[in-house]
Amino acid sequence: MKQDRAVGTWLLVLACMVFGMVVGGGHARTIGAGFSIQVWRPFTGFIPPLDATDWNQLYKLFQQTSQYHAHPIDMAQYKALFWPMFLDRCWGRFMACVFLVPFAVFLIKGRIQRKLALWLGFIFLLGAGQATYGWYMVQTGMEPGVLSPPPAWAAPHLMSAMAIMFLLLWTGLSLRNAEPVRIEGATTLRVFSTATVALIWVTMGFGALVATSGALKVFNTFPSMDGHMLPPDMFGQAPFWMNFITNKGTVQFCHRLLATITALTALTTAVMGLRMKLPPVTRDLFLLLGGLVSLQYVLGMATLVLGNNELGFVHELNAVLLFASAIGARHGVRGAVAVPAGALAAG
Numbered sequence: 356m357k358q359d360r361a362v363g364t365w366l367l368v369l370a371c372m373v374f375g376m377v378v379g380g381g382h383a384r385t386i387g388a389g390f391s392i393q394v395w396r397p398f399t400g401f402i403p404p405l406d407a408t409d410w411n412q413l414y415k416l417f418q419q420t421s422q423y424h425a426h427p428i429d430m431a432q433y434k435a436l437f438w439p440m441f442l443d444r445c446w447g448r449f450m451a452c453v454f455l456v457p458f459a460v461f462l463i464k465g466r467i468q469r470k471l472a473l474w475l476g477f478i479f480l481l482g483a484g485q486a487t488y489g490w491y492m493v494q495t496g497m498e499p500g501v502l503s504p505p506p507a508w509a510a511p512h513l514m515s516a517m518a519i520m521f522l523l524l525w526t527g528l529s530l531r532n533a534e535p536v537r538i539e540g541a542t543t544l545r546v547f548s549t550a551t552v553a554l555i556w557v558t559m560g561f562g563a564l565v566a567t568s569g570a571l572k573v574f575n576t577f578p579s580m581d582g583h584m585l586p587p588d589m590f591g592q593a594p595f596w597m598n599f600i601t602n603k604g605t606v607q608f609c610h611r612l613l614a615t616i617t618a619l620t621a622l623t624t625a626v627m628g629l630r631m632k633l634p635p636v637t638r639d640l641f642l643l644l645g646g647l648v649s650l651q652y653v654l655g656m657a658t659l660v661l662g663n664n665e666l667g668f669v670h671e672l673n674a675v676l677l678f679a680s681a682i683g684a685r686h687g688v689r690g691a692v693a694v695p696a697g698a699l700a701a702g
């Protein structure tokens with residue numbers, strides 16, 4: 356990839372905007388606003404309701420959701436749910452503009468070559484797919500008995516958002532530092548860094564299952580699960596695989612187990628990185644990785660023991676920062692090479 360710091364910075368800004376989207380989505384989940392807007396107008400939806408007729412129309416649609424049937428709310432309460440969700444969706448549209456306008460400018464100026472243009476077009480399509488998926492998830496609110504976005508929808512939604520953030524960060528960092536720094540003897544560190552990125556991603560997916568299946572409200576003890584090693588009735592649901600999506604005890608157990616494996620791997624990676632001779636920025640990223648994963652684990656335990664939804668939101672946001680730091684650290688060692696045999700013999 357040809358070095359272009361401006362194009363790289365633009366992609367990093369977009370990655371930060373994905374974080375903003377998680378802030379909005381996570382907040383909407385925390386206050387139960389996910390189903391509040393039952394219309395999708397991709398191009399005109401940035402216009403807010405302007406008069407009582409507009410509001411009544413939106414409120415009437417919300418009244419058809421199962422959430423409303425289970426917990427009826429008045430117009431004032433509805434508006435309190437509407438605005439955060441509205442802003443989150445506007446943020447998504449704003450992101451599309453922040454993508455498309457500079458993309459067109461860079462393309463016209465010849466700063467983006469064909470291969471990169473296709474690659475960025477692909478990332479944009481993923482973003483558009485993410486938005487469409489989000490809309491279908493919102494529509495599940497019209498199904499009987501569905502009171503909040505279901506785990507089987509929400510977990511892939513978070514994971515794909517993180518995949519998009521990964522692509523933006525990786526491409527942006529590669530454009531800003533096109534020539535990988537050659538780091539001798541860091542191939543094992545590179546493997547550990549890759550494993551850390553993958554493990555954080557999967558752990559986040561299970562975190563989303565915990566958050567959306569209501570598993571925060573069961574087994575609020577750590578490390579035991581109400582005195583048990585494993586949750587009773589771990590495989591009580593049929594079919595078997597369903598337990599890994601909707602069985603509260605099972606998803607919580609999987610999240611704890613994966614989180615522990617992830618934390619140990621990330622800490623080992625951080626220590627390995629700090630013990631090596633690395634460029635200062637990369638070294639700092641390994642330090643950040645160690646710090647953020649420790650904080651993440653503590654936040655997770657506190658969220659669980661206190662059964663606190665808001666702390667869960669902080670835990671979610673920290674996970675995104677942790678994921679980004681792991682990607683940055685992994686990117687920093689992409690030029691790792693084995694120690695040349697001659698150097699080993701001399702040593």
Ligand code: HEM
Pocket residue numbers: 381509513555558559560561562563564565566567570571577610611614615617618648651652653654655656658659663664665666667668670671674675677
């Ligand atoms: C590397 C470590 C960890 C990562 C990457 C991680 C990631 C996440 C993420 C992304 C979420 C939120 C998903 C969403 O809101 O859609 C979440 C939720 C949650 N996590 Fe973790 N987690 C980690 C460690 C832990 C630990 C150690 C515990 C407890 C012992 C824990 C307990 C929880 C709980 C209870 C929730 C649900 C919060 C809620 O309902 O608001 N996590 N996790």
